[in-house]
Amino acid sequence: MDRIEGLAKLTGAERYVDDLPLDGMLWGMTVRSPAPRGRVTGVHFGSGVDWSEFVVVDHHDIPGDNTVLLIETDQPLLAGEYVRHAEEPIALVAHRSREMVRRAIREIEVTIDPDPPIFDFTAEPTQDQIQHGSDNALKRIDITKGDVDAALVRAARVVEGEYRTGSQEHVYLENQGMIAWEEDGVLVIKGSLQCPFYVLKAAVRALGRDSDHVRIVQTPTGGGFGGKEEYPSMIALHAALLALKAEQPVRIIYDRGEDMRATTKRHPSLVRHRTGVDGDGRLVAQDIDVALDGGAYVTLSPVVLSRGVIHAAGPYACDNVRIRGRAMLTNSPPHGAFRGFGAPQTHFANERHMDVIAATIGIDPDEFRRRNLIVDGQTTATGQRITDGTDRVALLDHALELSSYHERQDKHRSLNASHPYLRRGIGLAAFHHGAGFTGSGEVMLASELHLAGLPDGRIEVLSANIEMGQGTLTVFTKLVCDRLGLRPEHVVIADADTGRVPDSGPTVASRTTMVVGRLVDDSDTGDRVTQAIIDWHVERDEPLVGHAKYEPPPGIEWDETTYTGDAYATYGWATYVAEVEVDLRTYTARVTDFVAVQDVGTVLHETLARGQIQGGVVQAIGWALTEECAWSNGVMQNNQLTNYIIPTSDDVPPIRVSFVENPFAHGPHGAKGLGELPMDGPAPAIANAVARAIDADPRAIPLTPEHLMDLLSNGR
Amino acid sequence: MPTTLAEALEIQRDEDATPMAGGTDLLVHWPEQLELHDRDYLDLWGIDELRRIEWSDDTLELGALTTYWDVITDAKIGAAFPLLVDAARQIGAVQIQSRGTWAGNIANGSPAADGVPVLMAYGASVVIASHDKHRQVPLERFYAGYKEMDLAPDELIVAIRIPNRTYRHERFIKVGSRRAQAIAKVGAALVSNGSGWRVVASSVAPTIRRCPTIEAQISDGEPLSSPDDLLPAIRADVSPIDDLRSTAAYRERVMSRVLYYAIEEMSHR
Amino acid sequence: MDADANMPPMSRPPIEVPFTLNGMEVTVSIDPAERLLDTLRYRLGMTGSKEGCGEGECGACTVHVDDIPVNSCLIPTYQVRNAQVRTIESIDPSDVGALLSSGATQCGACTPGVVMTAVWVREHPELLETHTLRELMAGNLCRCTGYDGIIDGVRRSLDEGQP
Ligand SMILES: Cc1cc2nc3c(=O)[nH]c(=O)nc-3n(C[C@H](O)[C@H](O)[C@H](O)COP(=O)(O)OP(=O)(O)OC[C@H]3O[C@@H](n4cnc5c(N)ncnc54)[C@H](O)[C@@H]3O)c2cc1C
Ligand code: FES
Numbered sequence A: 001m002d003r004i005e006g007l008a009k010l011t012g013a014e015r016y017v018d019d020l021p022l023d024g025m026l027w028g029m030t031v032r033s034p035a036p037r038g039r040v041t042g043v044h045f046g047s048g049v050d051w052s053e054f055v056v057v058d059h060h061d062i063p064g065d066n067t068v069l070l071i072e073t074d075q076p077l078l079a080g081e082y083v084r085h086a087e088e089p090i091a092l093v094a095h096r097s098r099e100m101v102r103r104a105i106r107e108i109e110v111t112i113d114p115d116p117p118i119f120d121f122t123a124e125p126t127q128d129q130i131q132h133g134s135d136n137a138l139k140r141i142d143i144t145k146g147d148v149d150a151a152l153v154r155a156a157r158v159v160e161g162e163y164r165t166g167s168q169e170h171v172y173l174e175n176q177g178m179i180a181w182e183e184d185g186v187l188v189i190k191g192s193l194q195c196p197f198y199v200l201k202a203a204v205r206a207l208g209r210d211s212d213h214v215r216i217v218q219t220p221t222g223g224g225f226g227g228k229e230e231y232p233s234m235i236a237l238h239a240a241l242l243a244l245k246a247e248q249p250v251r252i253i254y255d256r257g258e259d260m261r262a263t264t265k266r267h268p269s270l271v272r273h274r275t276g277v278d279g280d281g282r283l284v285a286q287d288i289d290v291a292l293d294g295g296a297y298v299t300l301s302p303v304v305l306s307r308g309v310i311h312a313a314g315p316y317a318c319d320n321v322r323i324r325g326r327a328m329l330t331n332s333p334p335h336g337a338f339r340g341f342g343a344p345q346t347h348f349a350n351e352r353h354m355d356v357i358a359a360t361i362g363i364d365p366d367e368f369r370r371r372n373l374i375v376d377g378q379t380t381a382t383g384q385r386i387t388d389g390t391d392r393v394a395l396l397d398h399a400l401e402l403s404s405y406h407e408r409q410d411k412h413r414s415l416n417a418s419h420p421y422l423r424r425g426i427g428l429a430a431f432h433h434g435a436g437f438t439g440s441g442e443v444m445l446a447s448e449l450h451l452a453g454l455p456d457g458r459i460e461v462l463s464a465n466i467e468m469g470q471g472t473l474t475v476f477t478k479l480v481c482d483r484l485g486l487r488p489e490h491v492v493i494a495d496a497d498t499g500r501v502p503d504s505g506p507t508v509a510s511r512t513t514m515v516v517g518r519l520v521d522d523s524d525t526g527d528r529v530t531q532a533i534i535d536w537h538v539e540r541d542e543p544l545v546g547h548a549k550y551e552p553p554p555g556i557e558w559d560e561t562t563y564t565g566d567a568y569a570t571y572g573w574a575t576y577v578a579e580v581e582v583d584l585r586t587y588t589a590r591v592t593d594f595v596a597v598q599d600v601g602t603v604l605h606e607t608l609a610r611g612q613i614q615g616g617v618v619q620a621i622g623w624a625l626t627e628e629c630a631w632s633n634g635v636m637q638n639n640q641l642t643n644y645i646i647p648t649s650d651d652v653p654p655i656r657v658s659f660v661e662n663p664f665a666h667g668p669h670g671a672k673g674l675g676e677l678p679m680d681g682p683a684p685a686i687a688n689a690v691a692r693a694i695d696a697d698p699r700a701i702p703l704t705p706e707h708l709m710d711l712l713s714n715g716r
Numbered sequence B: 001m002p003t004t005l006a007e008a009l010e011i012q013r014d015e016d017a018t019p020m021a022g023g024t025d026l027l028v029h030w031p032e033q034l035e036l037h038d039r040d041y042l043d044l045w046g047i048d049e050l051r052r053i054e055w056s057d058d059t060l061e062l063g064a065l066t067t068y069w070d071v072i073t074d075a076k077i078g079a080a081f082p083l084l085v086d087a088a089r090q091i092g093a094v095q096i097q098s099r100g101t102w103a104g105n106i107a108n109g110s111p112a113a114d115g116v117p118v119l120m121a122y123g124a125s126v127v128i129a130s131h132d133k134h135r136q137v138p139l140e141r142f143y144a145g146y147k148e149m150d151l152a153p154d155e156l157i158v159a160i161r162i163p164n165r166t167y168r169h170e171r172f173i174k175v176g177s178r179r180a181q182a183i184a185k186v187g188a189a190l191v192s193n194g195s196g197w198r199v200v201a202s203s204v205a206p207t208i209r210r211c212p213t214i215e216a217q218i219s220d221g222e223p224l225s226s227p228d229d230l231l232p233a234i235r236a237d238v239s240p241i242d243d244l245r246s247t248a249a250y251r252e253r254v255m256s257r258v259l260y261y262a263i264e265e266m267s268h269r
Numbered sequence C: 001m002d003a004d005a006n007m008p009p010m011s012r013p014p015i016e017v018p019f020t021l022n023g024m025e026v027t028v029s030i031d032p033a034e035r036l037l038d039t040l041r042y043r044l045g046m047t048g049s050k051e052g053c054g055e056g057e058c059g060a061c062t063v064h065v066d067d068i069p070v071n072s073c074l075i076p077t078y079q080v081r082n083a084q085v086r087t088i089e090s091i092d093p094s095d096v097g098a099l100l101s102s103g104a105t106q107c108g109a110c111t112p113g114v115v116m117t118a119v120w121v122r123e124h125p126e127l128l129e130t131h132t133l134r135e136l137m138a139g140n141l142c143r144c145t146g147y148d149g150i151i152d153g154v155r156r157s158l159d160e161g162q163p
């Protein structure tokens, strides 16, 4: 089966939010804070503009609470008195002409009486920089297993390391955008988003309306990667405020510069490891400290931190683990959800550290991992016993074989010894990623799914899980077809419209396929055939709808307070191998070959699955080598695609993908999620390869040429 | 909308209009460039006589509307002036090469331009016209400072004239942050006819420029033993800065290295 | 569709621009400061071409002008007078089968631009004597596919002789 909406996309017929015509529509734009922190002392409207032509909204126009409800309520919808980051929304302006709004916005001056900002999340805040709790920690999470201190004392060797990652911009190709209008007393908000019910809940709170009077509808979404998880609520409510005041439809479409400057990015991280190994090269203690830069408000930092710490010790068996995590407030725009949710950061640290330990104790990196990878029956850092039957060592060996890991090392040695300026190296990373939501999250979200039999005999799937490129529509259709023996044309997937679909939980963390897909599988519509559906409608005048609610797999136990137990129902496991070439004339590292081997359970759709892995790997190659946000006073300076460097087709090699299929009993047809894995492994594999190629010890990404030059000129 | 050069030059005389060629510099971030919207533009795109590519015994003349793609697909130019094709293929990507013009690259005055260094290395001259006169300026004397150039408001670049010489060594070097769609962080064009070198550097000074000290060192001086040997000459000729794309330290160091290895490789051939 | 709602006010006197769009003669009355991309999307309602950056980097706005790919965000509409403009709307589903089955599209935001470049390459296979596919496609940024699905699709369409 080909991608369901693929032809519409390939012929330009698909309509994204900016493609929707609306009569009498206004363009909305946002007035933003010029300073990173301080009291708003004035919003001055220039005299050169006839303001009566414009609709202007500020925090006084908010009917409900001035907050973008998410986990906490600390983030205002429009800052009234105080701003905590540059580019924070303060007011909104709309007009029929987009150019007129652009001109008007320039005539508005916001004045701020500044307070001292903090930008370094690793620094101790001074008293006057404290803005959250007693120490600016937005969230702390600790994990403890065994007795780390005692084990470190006993260890044959203790190896320490400190690792850093930078912020990363999502660069979904479709910029953020929303339209809003009122229709028969119902406020309709449509746009590019990942989580319709997040927007709905935020709308109910800020607009003071009940959920029957707000409808959130997802338009085809041109990429999200987490970037359209929380921020769309902000834009949606802005469009709504303008539309309500104007009594006309309003559209807000960010341009690339505004999108990059104002919306979320991946959390920068600093991870410290102190690891004890015994004389046989086995891990006896992992002491890990994880710090994330949360930005100015809580937003999703607690969740990102949670996943970061859960994955911080890697796919290894160790009896004594201590992980201390914190997300710190800074006066940068809030960092947010991004593919992998904190795990890419902690995996980078851990997998780079594994090579550092291996080098210190004189074992090959692959052998060191082989000795420590979890085997069935052993437990993770949270004490979760792994019994899934996956042979993680065999998976690693498979990756080494596919990449000719050992043969290439020999070749590289001779090239590196003779070539005037080219150096090659190969590196690996072994890692895992939990599938679905953490611990009890799934139960709390109480995912629900409906299947309806339509009068014409087709099946309609009603779910809040959205398509943003990852193939949800196709996978759902395929699952229903396979299960019910139908052809694709017999299945329709309803638009994600909160007015129609049940809350299936947000589309994040590749849980869509695993959890929601499982609901499709279990749905009580059973194996009715088209005729039975038609008969139903002929015989009676009532809708035919099947409900399904997510049931967690049996035996899952998770303690949210101690962070112990079964953090996830299951895990995807992977080993990635990167080959790089470094040009010492320009200090440029380039990936010349990439092998991605993973166990994601059953592969539901080969082309879609491979595409997810390849796309994620290339996004991670960018994070590892070229993507760097240049910050100044809390504002991204390189907010243009010409200066924020994502890979082009000419910068990356073909990504070689291999799936090891070990079915998961509780996923649809045995599937686990796979969307995050490709973000976790490439950066450490690449850094390890660079370390080999130039005999250096990189501890931070991105490894831009400028950073590589510094690394080489500062000795190691 | 002129269709002849004569009309265009009259408009240039009478009005304060900005010439518009391929638009690949002028239209970047256009919606936000509000101050540019109300200006007047002189659209050159419809003037076919500016598209001519002409060979004579001793020169190649590229009309002002010659695009990168025109050069990339012209086998005769590729054979005679391979650096033009090398540079053109590294500019933007096809969508830019199809529209961007060599004259626009010159008139835009960016110190990071890729078309200018190869033209300058080949000793090109800029052919400039106003309604009442024609003149020709060697490209290496065209720039006075950052975005300052020898072009009056009533003038247009009408062609680029490149002397048809043969070279023993020629090399274009572009160091960008990725392989396509990248602005040069360090750039250089080198040619040698066997008796001496012409070296042009880009992205390391307010303007693209010849590097007389480096030229003298590699033409007549001691053989180089390491990239560092070039540093004093580089410091004499250029003055790189820190900006969003790179650092002064990187630019200086990498300039020495790319030049060193290029010279090494060429002199061993 | 209320096309003018999307356009800047005509504070500048409009100009008439005749050109051929997907084989049909059209004349549009436009604001002189209008980009071809805006004319196509907002004035003519042909929203297939996308704006990903407005700076010539991403290629989502790629169309053909006189049989060569260009970024329509960098072209003043008056420059296409009397030219042949071809957009994604001219592409028939039967032209993109290889791209579909190889996974060349995911979120679809880059896709119209990708298809326009791919179709051009397909129609000029001689380009591959001097260029690699990856070089020819480098003006179309894609954040979803990692490019393999695109490159494989173009290669397959070349092999199968279909765009
Ligand atoms: C995505 C992207 C990538 C790019 N990559 C590169 C790159 O890799 N290397 C590089 O060097 N450049 C690059 N550029 C810049 C640009 O493409 C080139 O400088 C191009 O040569 C400009 O030519 P044009 O015809 O488009 O100029 P225009 O934009 O039309 O004009 C540029 C300037 O020159 C003036 N002008 C144009 N023609 C004349 C004339 N005949 N007489 C007098 N004045 C004139 C104009 O008034 C204007 O000031 C890139 C641009 C983009 C958008
Ligand atoms: S929108 Fe034109 S190149 Fe990105």
Ligand code: FES
Pocket (backbone or CB within 6 Å): A173, A222, A223, A469, C104, C105, C106, C107, C108, C109, C110, C111, C141, C142, C143, C144, C145
């Ligand atoms: S398919 Fe999403 S950017 Fe290419």
